[in-house]
Amino acid sequence: xxxxxxxxxxxxxxxxxxxxxxxxxxxxxxxxxxxxxxxxxxxxxxxxxxxxxxxxxxxxxxxxxxxxxxxxxxxxxxxxxxxxxxxxxxxxxxxxxxxxxxxxxxxxxxxxxxxxxxxxxxxxxxxxxxxxxxxxxxxxxxxxxxxxxxxxxxxxxxxxxxxxxxxxxxxxxxxxxxxxxxxxxxxxxxxxxxxxxxxxxxxxxxxxxxxxxxxxxxxxxxxxxxxxxxxxxxxxxxxxxxxxxxxxxxxxxxxxxxxxxxxxxxxxxxxxxxxxxxxxxxxxxxxxxxxxxxxxxxxxxxxxxxxxxxxxxxxxxxxxxxxxxxxxxxxxxxxxxxxxxxxxxxxxxxxxxxxxxxxxxxxxxxxxxxxxxxxxxxxxxxxxxxxxxxxxxxxxxxxxxxxxxxxxxxxxxxxxxxxxxxxxxxxxxxxxxxxxxxxxx
Numbered sequence: 001x002x003x004x005x006x007x008x009x010x011x012x013x014x015x016x017x018x019x020x021x022x023x024x025x026x027x028x029x030x031x032x033x034x035x036x037x038x039x040x041x042x043x044x045x046x047x048x049x050x051x052x053x054x055x056x057x058x059x060x061x062x063x064x065x066x067x068x069x070x071x072x073x074x075x076x077x078x079x080x081x082x083x084x085x086x087x088x089x090x091x092x093x094x095x096x097x098x099x100x101x102x103x104x105x106x107x108x109x110x111x112x113x114x115x116x117x118x119x120x121x122x123x124x125x126x127x128x129x130x131x132x133x134x135x136x137x138x139x140x141x142x143x144x145x146x147x148x149x150x151x152x153x154x155x156x157x158x159x160x161x162x163x164x165x166x167x168x169x170x171x172x173x174x175x176x177x178x179x180x181x182x183x184x185x186x187x188x189x190x191x192x193x194x195x196x197x198x199x200x201x202x203x204x205x206x207x208x209x210x211x212x213x214x215x216x217x218x219x220x221x222x223x224x225x226x227x228x229x230x231x232x233x234x235x236x237x238x239x240x241x242x243x244x245x246x247x248x249x250x251x252x253x254x255x256x257x258x259x260x261x262x263x264x265x266x267x268x269x270x271x272x273x274x275x276x277x278x279x280x281x282x283x284x285x286x287x288x289x290x291x292x293x294x295x296x297x298x299x300x301x302x303x304x305x306x307x308x309x310x311x312x313x314x315x316x317x318x319x320x321x322x323x324x325x326x327x328x329x330x331x332x333x334x335x336x337x338x339x340x341x342x343x344x345x346x347x348x349x350x351x352x353x354x355x356x357x358x359x360x361x362x363x364x365x366x367x368x369x370x371x372x373x374x375x376x377x378x379x380x381x382x383x384x385x386x387x388x389x390x391x392x393x394x395x396x397x398x399x400x401x402x403x404x405x406x407x408x409x410x411x412x413x414x415x416x417x418x419x420x421x422x423x424x425x426x427x428x429x430x431x432x433x434x435x436x437x438x439x440x441x
Contacts, residue, residue: 007075007421008072008073008074008075009073009076010027010033010072011072011080012070012071013027013070015056015068015087016067017060017065026056030049031050031419032047032416032417032419033046033070033072033417034046034048034414034417035190035414035415035417036412036413037187037190038412039185039379039380039409039410040185042169042170043115043166044108045088045106046085046107047104047107049102050102050103051100051101051103052100052103056103057101064090066086067084067087068107070085074371079373080373081190081191081372083190084110085107085108085109086109086112086113088105088108089106091105114139114140114165118139118165119164120162120163120168121160121161121162122159122160123158123159123160124157124158124159124160125155125156125324126156126157127151127154128172128173128176129144129146129197132169135160136165136195140165142193144195144196146197147198148184148199148203149199149201151177151199152176152178152179155330155331155332156331156333156334157323157332158334170186177345177348177349178201180201180286181281181349182201182349182352183349183350183353184197184200189376189378190376190415191372191375200352200353203381203382203409204407204409207382208382208384209377209382209383212232213234214232214233214385214386215233215234215236215363215386216233217385218387219388222398224439233386236363237365237423238363238364239361240363241362244358245359249354250354252313254313255347255350257308257310258276259275259311260275260315260316260343260347261274261316262316262317262319262343265319266323271316272339274341274343276347276351277309278296281344281348281351282348282352282355291435292432294431294432295358295433296355317335317343320333320336355431356411356429356430357411359429359430360411360429361404362425362426362427363426365424365426366423367416367423367424368422370424371422378410379411380410382407382408382409383407383408384407385406386440387404387405388400389437398439399439400439402434405434406434407430407432408428408429409428409430410427413426413427414426
């Protein structure tokens, strides 16, 4: 494992169990490791393949609750990234000869396993971040770090309705927005111990981590002469751009134009009504970005009426109010708001999450540079992708494809560690396109 030409080293893969006398390191027998991160999941999952020639399978007597500690070094000189998991299941085993068996495990992050056998059924009050931190600290011994803008919802009080800790935290997270209605995300990263909370706008507006070396898809001949030096671009191995631009689904779900009303079950007063219009409620509210525009046209019409001005659905939400009015110490309940504009932030948040996944793209890139101990460089970060425009071969005008090119937030990632190489499969999403087809400087 001392080959310095590789861009990673699987330094340790330790199997252990409370039933075992001592751990077993199978790093020398591992052929493949895949680790999955997702912006909507506060835990990691993965798969591991190893070749068993030492009776590991029958001597260890796997039953699906063994621990797995993976240690991977970006290179010989750097500190390893270490993460603890639990074996979820044996996916399959295949005998290649009488003395050798290839084994595939699926595994989950240890906090998901701990969460699965714990139950939260109690009252909490305060800021949503504080509530998530209290649950995480009490049940999972984890810290939630907020790297986003301040949360609009304050002084909240709720009773967690019989959930495991991670589901309870995600339930609280789903209620959070910024003052503009931008939704929040709670996620786990391979290289960090803490859980991360951030809002979508903070994620989207941060600078691309590869802004000086964008990922490029196309031939070298398509790069302008003044940009052709090798360090300026990193080639994309491959990409998938499919099942995109489903406006029909967004309209059907009520995230383009719809009538919403919020009914107070405690007072029985007339419901507060809001006519949702994606252009007015989202496009015109969020700050403008130089050189970029929303990937949503406001000019589509049906029967001479713009899509966002039509109401595809009428949606009613029943919420309580005044449940936790305790004199000087008043708290809002989970769904309670005083004004229709505050209720509307819920819709804006859900609409933004849906529109973000309207045009996803999945790319495969070299993993070198993405794996750094105690530093998250994958999900929640922004990467710049450049695609050469489709044009006739005789056309000397070198321009980019403004539809696929852009600054994308990494929504999900799959780390693929093999014996010889380390690749990353990144699912990326954006809500704004470049407005110019000139090559970005």
